[in-house]
Amino acid sequence: MDCCQLLPDCVDLGLILVGQDGRIRVWNRWIEERAGLSAEQAVGLTLAEAFGPHVDPRVALVVREALDFGWSARLSHALHPMPLPLFPPGGGRAERMKQSIDVTSLPVGGANQCLVQVRDVTETVRREALLKQQARQLRADLHRLTRAQAELQRSEMRFRELARQAPAGLFEADAQACCTFLNERCEQLLGQELVAVAGTPWINLLPFSEQTRVRKSWCQAVESATRFSEEFRFTRPDGSYLWMRAEAGPLRDESGRIGGFIGTMLDVTELHERATRNEFRANHDGLTSLLNRDRFERHLRAAISGAREVSDRLALLFIDLDDFKGINDNHGHNAGDTVLKAVAGRVRRVLRSEDLVARYGGDEFAVLISGAGDAQNLDAIIGKINQAVAMPINLGHCHVRVACSVGLAVFPDHGTDPATLLNHADKAMYCAKRTRCADSGSSAEPV
Amino acid sequence: MRRFSELEMDALTEAFNLSLGEAAATFSAIVREEIELSVPTIEILSRDELTQRLESVQPSAAGDRLCRINQQFDAASGFQTDALLLFPEHGSLEIVRRMLGDDTPIQQITELEQDALAEIGNIIINSCMSSLANLFGTEMRGSLPRVQSRTARTLLDDKSDSDVILVARIGMTMAAHNLSGYVLFIMDVPSIESFMAQVGRLFRLPEQDDSLSP
Numbered sequence: 001m002d003c004c005q006l007l008p009d010c011v012d013l014g015l016i017l018v019g020q021d022g023r024i025r026v027w028n029r030w031i032e033e034r035a036g037l038s039a040e041q042a043v044g045l046t047l048a049e050a051f052g053p054h055v056d057p058r059v060a061l062v063v064r065e066a067l068d069f070g071w072s073a074r075l076s077h078a079l080h081p082m083p084l085p086l087f088p089p090g091g092g093r094a095e096r097m098k099q100s101i102d103v104t105s106l107p108v109g110g111a112n113q114c115l116v117q118v119r120d121v122t123e124t125v126r127r128e129a130l131l132k133q134q135a136r137q138l139r140a141d142l143h144r145l146t147r148a149q150a151e152l153q154r155s156e157m158r159f160r161e162l163a164r165q166a167p168a169g170l171f172e173a174d175a176q177a178c179c180t181f182l183n184e185r186c187e188q189l190l191g192q193e194l195v196a197v198a199g200t201p202w203i204n205l206l207p208f209s210e211q212t213r214v215r216k217s218w219c220q221a222v223e224s225a226t227r228f229s230e231e232f233r234f235t236r237p238d239g240s241y242l243w244m245r246a247e248a249g250p251l252r253d254e255s256g257r258i259g260g261f262i263g264t265m266l267d268v269t270e271l272h273e274r275a276t277r278n279e280f281r282a283n284h285d286g287l288t289s290l291l292n293r294d295r296f297e298r299h300l301r302a303a304i305s306g307a308r309e310v311s312d313r314l315a316l317l318f319i320d321l322d323d324f325k326g327i328n329d330n331h332g333h334n335a336g337d338t339v340l341k342a343v344a345g346r347v348r349r350v351l352r353s354e355d356l357v358a359r360y361g362g363d364e365f366a367v368l369i370s371g372a373g374d375a376q377n378l379d380a381i382i383g384k385i386n387q388a389v390a391m392p393i394n395l396g397h398c399h400v401r402v403a404c405s406v407g408l409a410v411f412p413d414h415g416t417d418p419a420t421l422l423n424h425a426d427k428a429m430y431c432a433k434r435t436r437c438a439d440s441g442s443s444a445e446p447v
Numbered sequence: 448m449r450r451f452s453e454l455e456m457d458a459l460t461e462a463f464n465l466s467l468g469e470a471a472a473t474f475s476a477i478v479r480e481e482i483e484l485s486v487p488t489i490e491i492l493s494r495d496e497l498t499q500r501l502e503s504v505q506p507s508a509a510g511d512r513l514c515r516i517n518q519q520f521d522a523a524s525g526f527q528t529d530a531l532l533l534f535p536e537h538g539s540l541e542i543v544r545r546m547l548g549d550d551t552p553i554q555q556i557t558e559l560e561q562d563a564l565a566e567i568g569n570i571i572i573n574s575c576m577s578s579l580a581n582l583f584g585t586e587m588r589g590s591l592p593r594v595q596s597r598t599a600r601t602l603l604d605d606k607s608d609s610d611v612i613l614v615a616r617i618g619m620t621m622a623a624h625n626l627s628g629y630v631l632f633i634m635d636v637p638s639i640e641s642f643m644a645q646v647g648r649l650f651r652l653p654e655q656d657d658s659l660s661p
Contacts, residue, residue, distance in 0.1 A: 069580070070588035071573050072518070078547050078563035100562055102591050121559065128559055132551040139552045 014086070014118030020067055020111040022046050031118065033089040034097060056083030059101065059116075066105035066114040075101040077121045084118065098122045169265035172251070175222050175258055177201035177215075186265055189244065191236030207235055225250045225258050231268060243272040285359040287337055288344035296358035296366055300418050303356075303370055307411055314411040315372035316421050318429040319347065319385065322403045322436065324363035335395045339402055346388040350381070366425075372410060382406045405433035451491060455643060458650035460489045462582055463575070463615045467630070470574035474567065480546075485618035487630065491639075494608050497631070501533075501599035512536040512596045514556070516568025520576055524585035524645060526638035529606070530576060531631040532568040534619075536596050538626045539564055545621070556596065565592040575630065583645045603633075611639045 008015045008028035017026035027035075027042040027050075035042070035051070042050045047063060058080060062073040075083055082096035102117040163170050169186030173179045179202050182194045190197065190205065197205065203215045210232040221228035228248045235241045248263025283295040291299065300316070307314050321343065328336040340363065347365055348357050360366040367385075372378060385406060392399040407429025415421040451459075464486055471484040492500065501513065517531045534542075536556065543560050544550065556564070569592040580587040597604075606612075613632040620626075634642060646652075 065573075065577075069577060070586055071577065072569075072589050072591045073573060074562065074566045074569050074592055076559070076562040076566040078543070078559050079566055100559075104591055105588060107588065121562075124558055128557050131557070132549070132553065135551050135553045 013120075014116075016047070016116040016118070017106075018047065018063055018067065018114040018116065020113060022063075022067065024050060025113070031086070034086040034120075035084075036087070036093070051085055054085045056080050059083045059103075062103045063114050063116065066103050067112045070105045070107065070112050072102070072104045075099075075103070077125065086118065088122070098125045169267075170263075171202070171246075171248070171265060172260060172262045173202060173248070174260040177203050177218055177261075180260065181262075189242065189265055189267055190234075191238055191240075205234070206232055210234075221248070221250070221261070222258055225252075228261060228263065231272075241269075242267050243269040288341055288359050290344050290348070290365070291356060291358035293358060293360050293366075296356060296360065296368070297418060297422075299356050300368055300421070303368060304411060304416070304418060304421075307370065308416070312370060313372045313413075314421075315367075315369040315378050315381075316409045316411070316425045317367040317369070317382065317385070318360070318407040318409075318422075318425040319343075319365040319367065319389075319404050320407075320429050320433060321363040321389075322405060322433065324402065327400060327402065331395055331398075331400065335400070338395055339393055339400065342393045343389050343402065343404070346391070347385055350384040350388050378408060378410070382408065403436065405429050405436055407432055451643060452652075454650075454652055455647060456489055458646050458652060459613070459643075460487060462579060462646055462649065463487045463489060463630070465582065466575040466578035467571075467615070467617060469578045470571040473574045474570050480621060483618075483620040485620070487615035487617045490614045490616075492612050492614055494603050494606050494610055494612060494633075497612050497614060498600065498603055501602060504599075512598050513602055514539045514564065514594065514596050515602060516565055516572070516592050516594050518569065518572050518576075518592050519590040520587050521589075522580065522583070522585050522587045524583055524641070526634060526641040526645075528613075528638060528642070529633040530572045530589075531633065532571055532628060533602070533631065534626060534628040539628075542619075542621060542626055543567070561594045565594045568592050568594070571630070582649055585645070606633055607635075610635055613639065613642075 008026055009030075011028070012030065014031040014034065015026060015028040016024060016031060019025045024042050024045055024047070027037075027039040029039075031042075032038050037050060047055060047060065056075070058075060062071075062075065065071045065073065077098055077100045080099075080101070082099055083101060084096075084099060086097045086099060087093045087095075088097050098121050100119045100121045102119075104115045104117070106113045106115055163183040166183060166185060169189045170181070170183040171179055171186050172181035178199065179194060179197055182190070182197075187193050190202075192205075201215075203211055203218060206214055214230050214232050217230050218228055220226075227250075228246065231243065231245045233241060234244045245266045245268045246263060247266075248261035250258045251260045251262050253259040283291060285292045303314055306312070321339070324336065324339070327339055340359070344357070344359065344365065347367065351357060351367065351369070354370065356368040358366045358368075369378075369381065386404060389404045390401060392401050407425045407427065409415060409421040409425035409428060411421055414424040467484050467487060471482050475482045512535075514534050514536045515531050517529055519527070519529050521527050540556050540560065543556075543563050547560070547563065572592065573589060576587050576589060603612075610633050613634065615630040615632075616627070617630055618627050632642075
């Protein structure tokens, strides 16, 4: 057997050579194994005889065209999936092998012969099906991912816009309190942009007096992973100051550790000032801005217990204007108010800043002097008060003079509790007033 | 090479019209779908002229390549030609996938799809050539189809620049898809002379006067 005869059996594709007469000349081993028909049986038969009736008519047609007209043709798997009844070698005959067929016309000795080459594309089909399935899966994944990304973008945009429009300062900081995000409002509040403050803990921006307290609170929040909430005074780079309230909740990273905090900063300056005003109002007289009676008595109690411990002397003075009613009656209540304010100012001025002055009642004032000296010293003070009060008071259209009567009580000489001292001072004041009235007859008079 | 008269070009168009009509019918039968091939427009160009033409229609910036399916033919009556079918790669892929009922989002043409495209090209080219062979009363031996994807610039690199190219532009309409392609016959000068002589005889055109040649 020569080389040319062996060749068809060595190749990994099916070869069938059909002569001009339409009869099979070559039927290689590859075909034998898949058609279940030996070369011995097949050679000499027509294709229809060899394969039976189950052949794609297009195979017969292109073989005919190759023999008659010299044309070549391809029968792709896609358009002709299994044109010949060929089955996987050694396997069952349940399903035909997937094929692709080339038909070539060969001019041999003035006539055409036809070479049919059959390729097994089963593996290619399987691979491409897998590839396509993966491509579809990828497309679906990509679609999902794109949608998720779009949703993320929308939500990011929503957050960004909310953060931009929010009336509160929003900030995010790491565990060391270095800011990683500030919204515009927060930058406004701090008077600085994120880039300027990003490297340092925001607590360092606070006045030194506030830093220790706020830092301690921040560290506690980080350690215990709880909310941080503090109110503090903040001085901006331009010198203006604010009261701010910062509140923040912990942010955890993937491993559950505290990665930082996110929260709000609010300008509470107005609230603070209002509270201060309210507190002042609760403790002071609205007209004269002196302490009110209630507050004065609390101070008195505290001062007595303090003085008891250090054996200090306290002086309590009661001052009552003489014939204040006459000023109200003659000049009106506005004039009365002016007189009260003037008296309050004068009494305040003749005393030390640590001494307390209160408007005790309508035209009654009370004074508490700590570290009171001897009787002579106190007489001098009373004299100064009398003198200051007695100066003319400008009512706009005229001047008036008003005199006052002063009663003195000294701790511990005249009493060791507030009630006794107050009572003593009150009586002393009335005593003084009686003496003065007896001396001058009239007290309040136009100048 | 001499220039061809208007009469000859008309005759050529008619010959292709007949042959491409048969190709469309064969093709429709295989894909079981109505396929229309438009009346071809015929031109004779040099290789470089055609490359320029293709480049202007198919800018390389678009990134789309051209899919070429070619078969060599050898006519007993004395001419050889390389018959090429050209389609934009993207469009041909769409047609093949539509035909196979496949919506896979793969950019590249797969091996089996390339095989199917080879068969489609084979049917159109064989059908066209067979009707030409019939008209000319000659036998034409054809090779197996070969599919390649190339840019317009490199599409004809394997051809000699002295070759003459007979270009038939065809439109292929299938369901909702419109695909415009070219059928090219690349011949050397003796082949095209012989080819045109046979067209002339077929339509009984008057013999050409050699003084017309440039």
